[in-house]
Amino acid sequence: MKLKDFPEDLQPHLLPRPRGRMVYRCLDCGAEFGIDHLFYTCPKCQGLFLLVDLDEEQLKEHSGAFWRRLFDYRRMLHDPAVQGAFCFHELIAPVIPAEDIVYLGECHTPQVQANSRLQEEVGMTVYFKNDGQNPSASFKDRGMAAALSYLNYLIRTQNLTGVLAICASTGDTSAAAALYAAYLGDKVTSAVILPYGKVTPQQLSQPLGAGARVLEIPGVFDDCMRVVEALSEHYHVALLNSKNSWRIRGQESYAYEIAQWFDYDLAHKVIVVPIGNAGNITAVLEGLLRFHDLQIIAELPKVIGVQSQHANPVFTYYLESNPARRVFTPVVVQPSVAQAAMIGRPVSMPRVIRLAAEYTRRAGEGSFAVVEVTEQEIMDAMLLANRNGHIACTQGGESLAGLQMALKTGLVKKNEVAVVDATAHHLKFIGFQQMYFDNTFPSEFEIIPKPEYQNHPQLLIPESPPGESPWSEAEQRIFTQDMVRQVAAVLGLKPK
Numbered sequence: 154m155k156l157k158d159f160p161e162d163l164q165p166h167l168l169p170r171p172r173g174r175m176v177y178r179c180l181d182c183g184a185e186f187g188i189d190h191l192f193y194t195c196p197k198c199q200g201l202f203l204l205v206d207l208d209e210e211q212l213k214e215h216s217g218a219f220w221r222r223l224f225d226y227r228r229m230l231h232d233p234a235v236q237g238a239f240c241f242h243e244l245i246a247p248v249i250p251a252e253d254i255v256y257l258g259e260c261h262t263p264q265v266q267a268n269s270r271l272q273e274e275v276g277m278t279v280y281f282k283n284d285g286q287n288p289s290a291s292f293k294d295r296g297m298a299a300a301l302s303y304l305n306y307l308i309r310t311q312n313l314t315g316v317l318a319i320c321a322s323t324g325d326t327s328a329a330a331a332l333y334a335a336y337l338g339d340k341v342t343s344a345v346i347l348p349y350g351k352v353t354p355q356q357l358s359q360p361l362g363a364g365a366r367v368l369e370i371p372g373v374f375d376d377c378m379r380v381v382e383a384l385s386e387h388y389h390v391a392l393l394n395s396k397n398s399w400r401i402r403g404q405e406s407y408a409y410e411i412a413q414w415f416d417y418d419l420a421h422k423v424i425v426v427p428i429g430n431a432g433n434i435t436a437v438l439e440g441l442l443r444f445h446d447l448q449i450i451a452e453l454p455k456v457i458g459v460q461s462q463h464a465n466p467v468f469t470y471y472l473e474s475n476p477a478r479r480v481f482t483p484v485v486v487q488p489s490v491a492q493a494a495m496i497g498r499p500v501s502m503p504r505v506i507r508l509a510a511e512y513t514r515r516a517g518e519g520s521f522a523v524v525e526v527t528e529q530e531i532m533d534a535m536l537l538a539n540r541n542g543h544i545a546c547t548q549g550g551e552s553l554a555g556l557q558m559a560l561k562t563g564l565v566k567k568n569e570v571a572v573v574d575a576t577a578h579h580l581k582f583i584g585f586q587q588m589y590f591d592n593t594f595p596s597e598f599e600i601i602p603k604p605e606y607q608n609h610p611q612l613l614i615p616e617s618p619p620g621e622s623p624w625s626e627a628e629q630r631i632f633t634q635d636m637v638r639q640v641a642a643v644l645g646l647k648p649k
């Protein structure tokens with residue numbers, strides 16, 4: 154739709170102009186720092202940052218209804234600067250001009266309602282939000298769009314050269330970082346640090362294909378994260394993990410889209426997300442609080458975080474019901490099929506603690522909770538979903554299993570409506586499905602495949618193998634007849 158065809162009152166607002174005064178604000182000491190530098194932690198006290206727009210209050214000059222209309226109309230504008238996360242420009246990174254925005258087709262991922270069979274099995278209305286349908290096949294693209302747009306802006310306005318972007322990854326962040334950096338061509342090179350043997354072959358191929366330097370180290374993700382944290386402290390590198398607050402801003406779009414999908418009515422809704430490095434749950438909580446603050450949504454939904462028993466520090470933290478007695482203790486992770494979330498020291502934990510407390514204060518007891526699931530439950534839930542037409546990855550299975558657990562324990566009610574996060578594309582984690590089908594999981598996973606979910610290809614052998622190709626017409630006919638007969642017998646087909 155052309156700009157002139159939009160309602161007149163919206164026309165001046167549809168194409169965002171840079172505005173706002175963004176600063177990094179330390180969660181611990183409250184110190185604020187300008188965004189002319191890429192900071193990750195507070196130079197004064199090492200606390201973690203969240204980005205704040207000092208002019209955000211000005212957005213209240215417009216009503217919630219105005220913002221809802223603006224965001225909805227923007228979806229019809231064919232301009233890359235407002236197609237992805239930046240459809241919510243005023244809330245993502247209002248200082249960034251349109252010319253610096255990097256858009257690779259991320260966001261507005263499908264929210265697919267489960268069929269009646271799956272909803273009956275789960276016991277409530279369920280949607281999958283398929284973030285595997287982002288360009289690098291995971292939700293990380295939302296955050297990278299914001300982080301790389303900011304970097305692009307910094308490079309242009311400060312004439313920076315030789316920028317090296319780095320990240321540690323369990324496989325999705327590295328794929329996204331390498332892709333978005335590659336799009337910026339000579340302006341940015343990228344390097345990714347991966348835990349050797351703990352990233353799937355599909356995920357490993359992604360940064361390699363995008364031309365990143367791929368460095369594998371022994372250990373798990375938490376070890377890689379410590380390395381990049383130290384690198385970003387002592388060297389000139391741009392850290393692209395979610396410790397970088399611009400990533401959080403971009404990932405808030407996930408919550409905004411869910412609100413938009415429900416026409417901004419989030420009463421009796423439940424959003425379920427796997428925790429991993431805790432950047433996503435941070436973004437969901439912060440995004441919802443900000444939407445609520447601007448009266449874009451009237452009600453806050455429940456937010457349920459999920460962890461595997463094999464990587465459960467956040468679940469363990471919230472087991473203590475008295476907030477004053479809670480102590481966060483990182484855990485040593487065990488192998489998990491939800492490998493992308495196999496993290497024992499989530500870097501955003503201080504943000505989660507802060508935001509979850511504020512969320513609970515505003516939305517009431519029980520509006521935020523964390524559940525724990527087994528490896529068996531994750532695999533079974535993933536296969537159950539995909540047997541019903543979804544493309545859930547193992548983390549998507551973790552989300553669904555988490556919802557089932559939340560229902561069982563009464564945290565979620567049957568009359569509520571849930572959106573579960575399929576964080577990445579199923580095909581990235583296909584090896585775990587194969588292990589399930591072949592019953593080859595090492596014992597520590599404690600997974601016993603359900604026969605009804607196992608599936609194998611069946612090879613049909615021709616009765617009289619044809620000779621070397623090219624086949625004669627007669628050979629081709631005999632082969633086809635033989636195969637038709639065998640397929641019909643295997644499938645029990647009835648002749649017409």
Ligand SMILES: N[C@@H](CCOP(=O)(O)O)C(=O)O
Nearest residue numbers: 322323324325326394395430
């Ligand atoms: N699951 C992540 C781990 C890193 O998370 P990040 O959001 O802090 O970058 C991955 O895919 O690497």
